[in-house]
Amino acid sequence: MRLGFIGFGEAAFEMSSGLKQQGLEQITAFDPMWNHTKFGALVQERAQKAKVELLSQSEEVLARADILIVAVPADKAYDASTALKPHLKQDCVYVDVSASSPDVKNKISENVKETGCRFVDAAMMGPLPVYKHKVPILASGDGTDTFIQFLSPYGMEISKVSENPGDASAVKLIRSIYMKGIAALLVEMLQAAHHYKVEELVIDSISETMDGTSFASTMNRLVTGTSVHALRRAVELEGSIEMLESSSINSVMSQASKEKLQLLSSFNFKEKFQGKTPAHWLEVISEMQS
Incomplete structure (x- = not known):
């Protein structure tokens, strides 16, 4: 199973650090700030510390990932799905962990489903620096069962809310x-x-x-x-x-x-x-x- 992150801030760093310790080897990530003059060094330092392969193009992550976790700010989540949409693989599970509203999660789901991907609305219910990958997650959407199946063996605590995107965020x-x-x-x-x-x-x-x-x-x-x-x-x-x-x-x-x-x-x-x-x-x- 190959995991990819779009956005490699604190959430992605803490989750991937824990998953690596649990034996998940194939993790890649892209962050638009990876070569930023001010913040690029922090992104690269986090990737190196978590032993995650940091790639220079989002398309490279999408080409490899079976599970794609999109960890961008809430006000960027829908635009991110639109930008990623042309490059999504049909069999990918798209997991949005932003703090967006249920309406936005539904719009992202509709965007993603047009590509044949399954969608997960994931709501993280605790502090990442404390729990890392074991942070309690509520999940909803048609990709939830696969999300649980692939990542629960690595210690992730994922609880299914429903098949409806937006319910977890609600x-x-x-x-x-x-x-x-x-x-x-x-x-x-x-x-x-x-x-x-x-x-x-x-x-x-x-x-x-x-x-x-x-x-x-x-x-x-x-x-x-x-x-x-x-x-x-x-x-x-x-x-x-x-x-x-x-x-x-x-x-x-x-x-x-x-x-x-x-x-x-x-x-x-x-x-x-x-x-x-x-x-x-x-x-x-x-x-x-x-």
């Missing part, structure tokens, strides 16, 4: 709403706590509330409870926002939370649920989408 991007959002919210909270010199009290209080139950249980409680108390909680946040602004601390996350709570209150959940907290978060979301 999971990653939806997860990011929480992971990136909660990080930004924590920064805002900690700025305020540090300003008022109450860090330990705030952190200990939240820990006591959050540590006792699972994420799923806490999520359900917060969503269902908020649905019937959204307006009151939006009003309460106004005090937090005033406090932040009086302390010259940016309140963008609290402002957004207040706006979301005001939107929730417009659904009149308290009346719909007759003042009772619903049992499951799905009841709330279903009402919002009905």
Whole structure:
């Protein structure tokens, strides 16, 4: 089995380093920056360190590869598929690991399938420097089974989501709403706590509330409870926002939370649920989408 990379940045370097250690011998790569005056040396150094054959033309990689992993920035992913399309082999599996949206992944899939290639939408769900080739990957698309068959023996952790390109990326991007959002919210909270010199009290209080139950249980409680108390909680946040602004601390996350709570209150959940907290978060979301 021959593996090729288009784009040899951190992701490709870490994956190929691990795969080489697991015994995958035939790995080639092309990066458009390979001979760049500023960044070329880094690309070449990575290839040498990972023991990957760095080629000067993308067509050379495509001619050899059975599995092609395209690791380019999200805003370049579709254009890359268009540029590579004339040179793709019919029996190749095209794996896009960019953080593109589901719509873009579908467009790339359509591009690739016109050549007879199979497509994989691959979403990497962890830090590459930590996991290397063993980074958990969610995969969808008609090439997923072959992708798993060829690379699982080398230690790659690939889980199939579906046959639909875009489904794997949807999971990653939806997860990011929480992971990136909660990080930004924590920064805002900690700025305020540090300003008022109450860090330990705030952190200990939240820990006591959050540590006792699972994420799923806490999520359900917060969503269902908020649905019937959204307006009151939006009003309460106004005090937090005033406090932040009086302390010259940016309140963008609290402002957004207040706006979301005001939107929730417009659904009149308290009346719909007759003042009772619903049992499951799905009841709330279903009402919002009905």
